[in-house]
Amino acid sequence: MANKIIEMKNVVKKYYIGTPNELTILKGISMDVYEGEFLSIVGASGSGKSTLMNIIGVLDRPTEGTYLLSGENVAGMSENALSDLRNRRIGFVFQTFNLIPRTTALKNVELPMLYAGYSRRERTHRAMELLEMVGMGDRVKHLPNELSGGQKQRVAIARAMANNPDILLADEPTGALDTQTGRMVMDIFHKLNREQGKTIILITHNPELAAETHRILTLRDGQFVGESRSGDDAKEFMPLWEQEEGGCGTCTY
Amino acid sequence: MYLLENIQLAFAGLKAGKMRAFLTMLGIIIGIGSVITIVSMGSSLKASFATTLAEMGMNNIEVGLQPSGTSTTYWMEDSDLITMEMIEDMQDRFADRLEAVSISNTIGSGQLKEGRKYANANIRGVTDGYKVSNSVTVINGRFITARDVQAAKNVAVISDFAAKKLFGNQNPLGLEVKLYQETAIHTFTVVGVYKHNMSGFGGQATSMDDLATDIYIPLTTSYYIEGWIPTGYSWFYVVAKPGADARLLADELASYLNRYYQNNPTWKVYAYTMEAYLDDINALLSGIALFIGAVAAISLVVGGIGVMNIMLVSVTERTREIGTRKALGARNSAIRIQFIVEAIIICLIGGVLGILLGIGLGAVGSSLVIRAMGEGVLKSTFDIPVTAILVAVGFSMAIGVFFGFYPANKAAKLDPIEALRYE
Numbered sequence: 143m144a145n146k147i148i149e150m151k152n153v154v155k156k157y158y159i160g161t162p163n164e165l166t167i168l169k170g171i172s173m174d175v176y177e178g179e180f181l182s183i184v185g186a187s188g189s190g191k192s193t194l195m196n197i198i199g200v201l202d203r204p205t206e207g208t209y210l211l212s213g214e215n216v217a218g219m220s221e222n223a224l225s226d227l228r229n230r231r232i233g234f235v236f237q238t239f240n241l242i243p244r245t246t247a248l249k250n251v252e253l254p255m256l257y258a259g260y261s262r263r264e265r266t267h268r269a270m271e272l273l274e275m276v277g278m279g280d281r282v283k284h285l286p287n288e289l290s291g292g293q294k295q296r297v298a299i300a301r302a303m304a305n306n307p308d309i310l311l312a313d314e315p316t317g318a319l320d321t322q323t324g325r326m327v328m329d330i331f332h333k334l335n336r337e338q339g340k341t342i343i344l345i346t347h348n349p350e351l352a353a354e355t356h357r358i359l360t361l362r363d364g365q366f367v368g369e370s371r372s373g374d375d376a377k378e379f380m381p382l383w384e385q386e387e388g389g390c391g392t393c394t395y
Numbered sequence: 396m397y398l399l400e401n402i403q404l405a406f407a408g409l410k411a412g413k414m415r416a417f418l419t420m421l422g423i424i425i426g427i428g429s430v431i432t433i434v435s436m437g438s439s440l441k442a443s444f445a446t447t448l449a450e451m452g453m454n455n456i457e458v459g460l461q462p463s464g465t466s467t468t469y470w471m472e473d474s475d476l477i478t479m480e481m482i483e484d485m486q487d488r489f490a491d492r493l494e495a496v497s498i499s500n501t502i503g504s505g506q507l508k509e510g511r512k513y514a515n516a517n518i519r520g521v522t523d524g525y526k527v528s529n530s531v532t533v534i535n536g537r538f539i540t541a542r543d544v545q546a547a548k549n550v551a552v553i554s555d556f557a558a559k560k561l562f563g564n565q566n567p568l569g570l571e572v573k574l575y576q577e578t579a580i581h582t583f584t585v586v587g588v589y590k591h592n593m594s595g596f597g598g599q600a601t602s603m604d605d606l607a608t609d610i611y612i613p614l615t616t617s618y619y620i621e622g623w624i625p626t627g628y629s630w631f632y633v634v635a636k637p638g639a640d641a642r643l644l645a646d647e648l649a650s651y652l653n654r655y656y657q658n659n660p661t662w663k664v665y666a667y668t669m670e671a672y673l674d675d676i677n678a679l680l681s682g683i684a685l686f687i688g689a690v691a692a693i694s695l696v697v698g699g700i701g702v703m704n705i706m707l708v709s710v711t712e713r714t715r716e717i718g719t720r721k722a723l724g725a726r727n728s729a730i731r732i733q734f735i736v737e738a739i740i741i742c743l744i745g746g747v748l749g750i751l752l753g754i755g756l757g758a759v760g761s762s763l764v765i766r767a768m769g770e771g772v773l774k775s776t777f778d779i780p781v782t783a784i785l786v787a788v789g790f791s792m793a794i795g796v797f798f799g800f801y802p803a804n805k806a807a808k809l810d811p812i813e814a815l816r817y818e
């Protein structure tokens with residue numbers, strides 16, 4: 143059985159704690175993600191997908207519940223330790239690309255390696271490789287505002303892969319792209335998952351894209367209301383807690 | 396670790412908003428610029444005064460009359476003047492420490508003529524001591540002597556420049572030269588030629604040909620030319636012997652001569668060494684420097700606040716970028732350093748521009764002051780104040796750190812999620 147990368151138990155996220163307008167955004171989320179999985183999370187806007195993703199990516203801390211990332215409890219970690227976790231273990235891909243402006247594609251990809259303390263030579267070498275991999279090898283010196291949306295997202299994926307993270311977190315990565323370029327981005331994710339065994343969590347609004355992944359989790363109002371595996375009928379959601387723990391053993395990809 | 400990247404990034408950011416960057420730097424530019432201006436002017440002027448005074452002789456003591464301060468009318472009567480008897484008394488009394496007494500009387504300018512050749516001249520009646528007090532170098536013949544003065548002889552010492560113009564290669568000693576003034580012509584026998592020091596300063600507006608050099612004649616002769624013989628003098632120079640304490644001597648001379656002025660309600664004698672003048676000038680310059688320094692300090696603080704302000708704007712504008720960097724694993728310290736480096740770069744560029752401005756203004760300013768104080772009187776010297784420049788560079792960096800810290804810290808402490816959600 144593959145290793146558990148993510149182990150979440152009864153995670154609750156609240157805002158405005160202790161005030162009359164206290165908001166509970168996540169209402170007891172439990173989920174496990176296994177190494178090599180390509181998982182998608184779907185749900186209506188405002189259902190708490192991004193909030194969950196931020197907790198998974200240790201940008202945010204849960205109000206209640208436990209979260210183990212690669213077996214480590216992140217609850218007691220210092221800010222610097224969390225920064226280092228994000229730097230080494232997590233790769234973020236955003237809907238709005240979030241490339242650093244006035245900084246070349248190459249330097250953008252180098253950035254996580256810079257924070258990790260790699261030498262200039264190592265950084266440049268690896269960044270070039272990654273940009274080649276996403277098909278941007280001929281645009282390394284371009285600035286973000288000289289790139290199309292699809293190109294930006296490819297650079298962003300290369301950047302997310304910079305420190306060879308355990309897991310890629312992509313929050314609606316095709317949301318700002320047309321179908322064709324969105325397709326290209328999805329293909330890169332599939333390739334990374336298939337060829338490098340990269341664990342990927344994808345948030346998407348697009349059921350077709352979700353259907354391409356191994357497992358679909360549906361979030362509604364801060365709770366998982368269903369899980370389906372590829373090959374299942376997408377409408378037959380079963381409550382998560384009734385699913386046995388399982389990973390890619392059942393995947394057809 | 397990220398220093399080079401941060402510097403590159405800061406430059407890229409500044410390039411994207413050149414005008415804004417420049418306006419931000421203005422306070423720093425003005426602050427550093429004024430400091431460097433005043434420091435370089437100060438050191439240049441000091442150097443100029445020092446060379447000029449040293450040339451005139453640090454052993455020179457100016458003796459003269461000044462209002463005693465108890466009276467409000469400063470009318471000088473003939474009876475108030477320092478008489479020749481007093482001077483001779485003084486000379487006898489201090490013979491062991493006095494090298495020379497130099498009295499001079501400038502009676503305007505004229506033109507020396509020899510046939511159709513001419514040379515412009517400033518006419519100075521002098522005593523023999525003038526040679527010592529003004530370091531005149533006689534290269535042919537002799538200088539004006541005490542006997543020339545006593546007998547009011549019609550003799551003259553002319554410059555090598557004038558000699559060459561008037562007499563060419565002929566030896567001028569013993570030859571006659573005519574001095575044309577507006578209303579009169581005087582004839583002198585040339586007894587000596589002195590070396591005219593071409594002043595390093597281009598004070599002469601007209602062509603080299605029209606250069607006016609001094610012609611020295613006996614003091615008494617100059618009075619006859621003026622048609623007026625004074626009963627005494629309001630000021631003169633005394634030269635202390637080498638090794639004598641000029642300042643002490645000055646004090647003693649003043650009190651010696653002041654015995655004659657005990658009952659004079661309006662005037663008293665002062666005696667001032669060139670060295671004391673130099674100290675006064677230095678004190679004045681230091682005072683000015685202090686004032687400008689205060690102005691500069693204010694403008695640097697204002698400039699620093701401007702930098703802080705623009706950095707706060709920059710942090711706000713780049714909230715999303717900060718969020719992204721944090722998501723990519725930047726520690727708070729990395730973000731803080733990034734913004735501090737940016738602030739330092741802004742201040743440093745401002746500082747360097749200020750230094751260049753200051754050096755330029757300092758050069759112009761000191762030459763203007765030197766010119767205003769008398770053309771050709773002061774030797775122009777321009778010093779680039781290296782220490783001040785190094786301090787200025789260090790100081791602008793310090794301003795960057797100081798005023799950049801708060802915005803940088805604000806950036807470092809941003810919540811990554813809020814920052815990423817920022818529109």
Ligand SMILES: Nc1ncnc2c1ncn2[C@@H]1O[C@H](COP(=O)(O)OP(=O)(O)O)[C@@H](O)[C@H]1O
Nearest residue numbers: 157165167185186187188189190191192193194
């Ligand atoms: N910092 C916050 N303060 C208050 N409410 C928040 C905050 N962040 C998110 N929310 C709320 O949490 C809910 C879920 O947001 P989000 O996770 O972004 O949803 P999704 O990504 O599924 O569209 C939304 O109603 C949103 O307004």
Ligand SMILES: [Mg+2]
Nearest residue numbers: 191192193313
């Ligand atoms: Mg969202």
